Amino acid sequence: MRIRVPLAALLVVLAAAADAAPIAGTASLSGAVQAPRAVPGAQIHLMNVDKNVLFMVWSSGGRYRAVNLFPGRYEVTVRKAGWAADRQTVTLEPGESKTLALALREETARPVRQGEFGFTSSANTDARLVSYDELYPREPGRELLERQCMYCHGRNFFPNKQYPEVTWNTFIDVMLGLGAAADRGAMIPAGTLSAQDRQTILAYLTRHFGPGSERRGLRMDAEFPVDEAALGKAMYVEYYLPLDKQLDAANQQRRTQQAHFDADGNVWYTDRSVPNRIGRVNPRTGEVKDWMMPDPKADPHGLAVDRDGHVWWAETVGFHLGRLDPTTGSMIRYPMDSTGRRQGRGHSPIVDGKQNVWFTVIGGDMLGKWDRQTGKATVWKVPTAGAAPYGIALDKDDNVWFAEFRRCKIARFDPRTEKFTEYEAPTRPCTIRRLGVDSTGAVWYGGFNNGKLGRLDPRTGAIKEYDIPMPFSEPYDVWPDRHDDIWISDGGQGGALIRFAPRTETFTYYPTPQITDQPKLAITREGAVWYTPRSSLKAAVGVLYPDVTQVTTLAAYE
Ligand code: HEC
Structure with a gap:
């Protein structure tokens, strides 16, 4: 007997990429997320209490599925603004697949908590949150404040x-940069603030942010867009850093700044x-292992690993690069200027093809x-005074690209000619924190203050800017994956990774587990996207x- 399979059905089966086999020794959990009505994109938090590692997936079509979980004891919760759920516990053995039904119930009115949509990462948690228009009444001073001050200071300053x-x-x-501040340089470039505009700003600040005014923070009136088809396949993992009884006694908090892979798949x-x-x-x-830095207050910023597996960091205080050999534990510190003539604040290192270490000095x-x-x-x-060199990247010819944070420019340094070339972002003024170079050589950057994603074509110098769709966007890092999709880390609305597909010009949001x-x-x-949640309640390295x-594999290879 011949079995006729409809052609369309066959094509669907062929088109769906086969799932990779589960990673050996891991477990999985899946089930229904019951609710009185459809709740798209609820977050399922699976906290492995033995390992201190969080796994997070989203519901899709009323179900969830989490694979490649560490075995151990779990606390499972569902989170979605406006909904409540009971915490459940489950233990997973290696290789085990379990089901666990979860249930959401509508929550009666209560104030929105820190950790739900509607909060900015930089807001004061104890301040009352109000809309942008209430915070900044529409008067002539508002636009001036935005243009002259807020592009640097943000909306909660x-x-x-x-x-x-x-x-x-x-x-x-x-x-x-007047008076006593002269030696620190001007934040507002000379000749760009008229006496009259200064007066308008001063009056606006005094009226709305004077003595007796209430401390407030910005409330977001926007919810992340939910693409269940994308979110239903995705998973976040956060490896929480342990607190040391003695070292962390005072702070009860740690603060990760930058993640980088080594050749063995560690982060x-x-x-x-x-x-x-x-x-x-x-x-x-x-497993987590720490090395104490030689100067405990040098304030390390960026990090890079060279071909020998040595780990480099840039110190913000003291103008040194540091290097750790993890096999011996030995550490060396190099002055950032061997002549000793210059001083500054280091920022981000990167290792080039000849294993030289380039770094920005903010x-x-x-x-x-x-x-x-x-x-x-x-x-x-660098050619521009007050530029504040920030994020750094290399193209395949080892040209050094970096962001001029406060002066809204992308800069290139050609190591052969020792010449700088600067490109002005079209929407000015702006702040640009970081940038990345894709496989075609195009340079991508984020307008931190204005929510733009920019693409610079180095052959023509032409720049195209895209609007990141959510209001109050704050694109921080912008980095391509192997397919030249662009990933953006955006803390503006409380934290999201965003995938931008240049071919379709679409943005997909993956809100972070923590604010x-x-x-x-x-x-x-x-294609796994690693990050450090810097301002989160719990310090971690996440993916x-x-x-x-x-x-x-769970290992992280470049
Ligand atoms: C190019 C970026 C930039 C611009 C533009 C800018 N600032 Fe600042 N501002 C800074 C930085 C950086 C500091 C910290 C300076 C330091 O510590 O030396 C600062 C410090 C301040 C402080 C003191 C911080 C405190 O702790 O109270 C105030 C107030 C301030 N700025 C107000 C303004 C106002 C008002 C404007 C617009 C008229 C403005 N700034 C424009 C970057 C900027």
Whole structure:
């Protein structure tokens, strides 16, 4: 007997990529998410209490499925604004697949909590949250404040201050680089703030953010768009850093800044909590190991791993690069300027094809290079004063690209000619934190203050900007995956990773498990997006698997 299979059905089967086999020794959990009506994209939090690792998936069509889970004891909750759920516990053995039904019930009115949509990562948790228009009444001063001050300070800075006119006036002088602040340089470039506009800003600040004004924060009136088809395949994992009884007694908090892979699939991080540490997570086991930095208050920022497996970090305080050899535990610190003539605040290192270490110097407006052959470091002043060099990336010819944070420019340094080329972002003024170079050589960046995603074509110098769809967007890092989809870390509405597909010009949102910003992304060859949740309640190294059914290893390889 011949069995006739409809052609359409056959094509559907062929088109769906087969799931990768589950990773050996892991477990899975799935089930229904029951609710009186459809609740799209509820977050299922699966906290492994033995490992101190969180797995998070989304419901899709009223169901959830989490695979590649560490065995152990779990606390399972469902989260969605406006809904409540009971916490359940379950234990998973290696290789086990269990089902667990979850239930949501409508929550009676209560104030929105920190951790739900509607909060900015930088808002004061104790301040009353109000709409943008209430915070910044529509008067002539508002637009000036946006254009002259808020592009640097953000939306929650002014409502946090209650200064008298004389204090606001003094700070405007400081921003102009006048008087005692002259040696620190101008924040507001000379000639760009007229006396009249200054007066309007001063009056606006005094009226709305003067003594007796209420401390407030910005309330977001927007919910993340939910794409259940995308979210239903995705999974976040956060490896929480342990608190040390002695070292963390004072802070009860740690603060990861940047993640980077080594050749063995481990993920390294800088920890800016005092005492400063450099650490490593093994994603296959959840094992965490820390190394104390030589100077516990050097404030490490970026991190890079070279071909020898040595881990480099840039110190914000003290103008040094540090290097750790993890096999011996030995550490070396190199001055960022071997001549000793210059001082500044280091920021982000990156290792080039010849194993030289390039770095940005945010305070002091410099770009630097530690030379592998001489073991010495050199710095160059960048052309634009007040630029604040920030994120750094290399193209395939080892040209050095970096963001000029405060002056809204993308810069390139050609190591052969030692020449800088600067490109102005079209929507000005702006702040740009970071950038990335895709496989075609195009340079992508985020307008941190204005919610733009930019693409620079280095052959023509042409720049195209896209609007990131959510209001109050704050794109921080912008980094391509292997298919040249662009990943954006956005803390603006409380934290999301966003995938931008240049071919279709579409944005897909993956809201983070915790309220946070994520200063830097690192993406594996399998497309797993690693990040550090910097301002979150719980310090971690985290990863988003956009399609967890295709994962073949938990290790992170570049
Ligand atoms: C290019 C970026 C930039 C611009 C534009 C800018 N600021 Fe600032 N502002 C800063 C930075 C950076 C600091 C911290 C300075 C320091 O510590 O030396 C600061 C500090 C301040 C402070 C003191 C912070 C505190 O703790 O109270 C105030 C107030 C302030 N700015 C107000 C303003 C006002 C008002 C404007 C617009 C008229 C403005 N700023 C424009 C970057 C900027």
